[in-house]
Amino acid sequence: MVVAELVRDVLLGWRTDNGIDTACAECAGNLRELGSQSADAGVDEQALARREPGNCGEGEMGSDTLRWYERVGILPTVRRGSSGRRQYGPQERDLVLLLTSLRDTGMSTSKMKTFVQLLMEGAASHGRRIDLLERARELLKERRRKIDQAQAALEAKIQHYQELIAAGLDCDGAPVADDIRALQAARS
Template sequence: MTYSIGQVAEKTGLSTYTLRYYDREGLMPFVKRAPSGRREFTDDNLDFLDLITCLKDTGMQLSEIRHFVELAMQGDATLETRLNIFKQQQQAVRDQIAQAKRHLAKLDYKVRFFTAACDAGTEAAVSGDCELPGQPIVIDESLRVKKAHPA
């Protein structure tokens, strides 16, 4: 079965503009064209587009993706090179995950800190070191702002 560029845009969530751009950038040499010049995508092309999207979403530059596509078009002679590309990208994603975990830990602390500050009525009453995971939040009761009680 073949798909038009509009159908592929619907299936992948990529815009027709993006698909045409990818084609111009040499990322889709595998897509055949009808005699009229219209792109005809296959299920295999959709799988490859999914891989391109994955690589892009994990931070790979379009020039690097183009290089990978060129290698893939050469076939089995480039298997080891492509394996190494995937290993490098795999490590890059692991590094991104580790960085995201560090960011999340800091945000978790800040949520706890500001929750305590809201409870105390002031940031001045709250202490704790956000650089240390699991660091307790301490509220100095002498600095707590007394909330007015409704009469």
């Protein structure tokens, strides 16, 4: 599902038809696999039923996180089935995916909560949502700039050491003894 569709579907409201029982919200990784389906398409409930709770990969949202997001009001309360398990429909799934992306930008949970509250206000909050997302984009750009600087520093240092090894020099530019030279290029 493309981002525009995801945002469109989230903005339409909280739809609970075609709800899926995710055994207490295993994780966004399970929901993420459904992201390529249309919001109007049926959900493969059998595939979800075979998943084990809490099997989350790196960068995915676990069941404890989903429950905490619900408790603090970031994620609206999710409908429960007769068994008491949470049932995530396409809208909830898409919101979880959006929240995962917002978290990945470094957005604070309080800003995420504000964003969800703005979603609940409907079309009247579009401008304020754009403002919040643009601020998040700027913070993300700054993080990327710092990461790029750190990578450049690492690359420069690696090249410096490779040049020292090739020339048989120590860090002060003095030649190294033959026995040290043999160790100079050794790696763990």
